[in-house]
Amino acid sequence: MRYVSTRGQAPVLDFEQAMLSGLARDGGLYLPETVPAISGLDEMDGLPYAEVAYRVIRPFTGDSFTEDELRGAIDRAYGRIEHAAKAPLRQLAPGHHLLELFHGPTLAFKDFAMQLIAQLFEIALKRSGQRITIVGATSGDTGSAAIEAFKGIDNVDVFIMFPHGRVSEVQRRQMTTPDASNVHALAVTGHFDDCQARLKDLFNDHQFRDQVGLAGVNSINWARVVAQIVYYFTAAASLGMRPTDFTVPTGNFGDIFAGSIARAMGAPIRRLIVATNQNDILHRALTTGEYRIGEVAPSISPSMDIQVSSNFERALYWAYGGDAAAIAQLMDEMKTGGFTISQGALQALREQYVSGRVSEEETIQMIRTIRAETGEVLCPHSAVGAAVARQHIQPGVPMVTLATAHPAKFPDAVEKAVGLRPPLPPHMADLFDLPERVSRVENDVDALKSLILERRTN
Numbered sequence: 001m002r003y004v005s006t007r008g009q010a011p012v013l014d015f016e017q018a019m020l021s022g023l024a025r026d027g028g029l030y031l032p033e034t035v036p037a038i039s040g041l042d043e044m045d046g047l048p049y050a051e052v053a054y055r056v057i058r059p060f061t062g063d064s065f066t067e068d069e070l071r072g073a074i075d076r077a078y079g080r081i082e083h084a085a086k087a088p089l090r091q092l093a094p095g096h097h098l099l100e101l102f103h104g105p106t107l108a109f110k111d112f113a114m115q116l117i118a119q120l121f122e123i124a125l126k127r128s129g130q131r132i133t134i135v136g137a138t139s140g141d142t143g144s145a146a147i148e149a150f151k152g153i154d155n156v157d158v159f160i161m162f163p164h165g166r167v168s169e170v171q172r173r174q175m176t177t178p179d180a181s182n183v184h185a186l187a188v189t190g191h192f193d194d195c196q197a198r199l200k201d202l203f204n205d206h207q208f209r210d211q212v213g214l215a216g217v218n219s220i221n222w223a224r225v226v227a228q229i230v231y232y233f234t235a236a237a238s239l240g241m242r243p244t245d246f247t248v249p250t251g252n253f254g255d256i257f258a259g260s261i262a263r264a265m266g267a268p269i270r271r272l273i274v275a276t277n278q279n280d281i282l283h284r285a286l287t288t289g290e291y292r293i294g295e296v297a298p299s300i301s302p303s304m305d306i307q308v309s310s311n312f313e314r315a316l317y318w319a320y321g322g323d324a325a326a327i328a329q330l331m332d333e334m335k336t337g338g339f340t341i342s343q344g345a346l347q348a349l350r351e352q353y354v355s356g357r358v359s360e361e362e363t364i365q366m367i368r369t370i371r372a373e374t375g376e377v378l379c380p381h382s383a384v385g386a387a388v389a390r391q392h393i394q395p396g397v398p399m400v401t402l403a404t405a406h407p408a409k410f411p412d413a414v415e416k417a418v419g420l421r422p423p424l425p426p427h428m429a430d431l432f433d434l435p436e437r438v439s440r441v442e443n444d445v446d447a448l449k450s451l452i453l454e455r456r457t458n
């Protein structure tokens, strides 16, 4: 399997190289040249999650991993998800199902991809003898998933920057309590945007980049997208492989894009519905054809508070028929605040995606409604999904809403809605008792560089 950049100017890579490099050298994102079809759909129901994962992921990895390596990585990764089904499907109402993706070690769907790529990184680095330094910026969920997944992994140091005082206590503790010496939580004086800007500075310093073997695991890493394809198949299998609609709480467009890959492989997905909060650039783009960056308005579903939805570039590439020059041009126009999607491409996008947005008030109301109707307590991101899903349910077509985080991860929003703070699940009940380990760092690239050079174990 060969991977090409959406901007057409970077070398063609295999799976392992695309995984280790993250972003393409021309600033683009890697995509497979062709999407493999999958067979044996009717046999999937009742298979263990790990077996479906192997069948779905195998065609993408080509010669990068042997069967034993890939199976081993999958088993270790999903062994850490505390539910026998891994991604259980729970019925909310007639025709409406919740796909629970929050039974992993950090209680958000990001564990599904991060746990797996940590295992794959370890195998690849062991083989090559290479050592790398992963640096990431997080508004919460990505950083905790990365630290949890990479702690104790050989040949890798992980540094995660988060905005000091601006993540939830659960999120912070998930980053600061793992005690492995190769993971480092950095509290940066500033906002999430500052963290992201410093991350860019580091990647743009080519000397530093080569010196420490800088690598990225943010949501544009193709290997993360691949891992997220799997649960569309297990959900569809549980519903008898009937044509099914999926609603996905969306920020950087990684999770929903995995859904379109699943569909291209042959999963019986009818509509893919993009659910956004008040930061609705994607909903506006799909409705008006104008992709225009605004100011981020902080919401109670912070993991979806984005201005630029990075994986959307992949959907655009397909919508423009693989015209990399056109994509490079659009991304250039981003520097001046946005662009207009061509009529043909907009049409193509609308064949792939439907969209909806809900306000803060509607999100809170949905947490209340679902609690009243079912006793179930949703996290605010999943509530955005459920609210948009309810606007789109059609008789006779099952609707699956992706539940992207556990409500205990966002206790303030949940308390505001239904007056209770959901307890942490038993496997992390001690989170508030463990000692924290964190380095404060100024919003300054040189301070950051010296800290990384001093702390890394490699």
Ligand SMILES: *Cc1c(COP(=O)(O)O)cnc(C)c1O
Residues within 6 Å of the ligand: 108, 109, 110, 141, 142, 219, 249, 250, 251, 252, 253, 254, 255, 256, 303, 304, 381, 404, 405
């Ligand atoms: C990251 C995240 C999202 C958004 O997912 P994307 O793949 O970026 O669209 C939604 N909900 C939660 C809880 C998240 O952590």
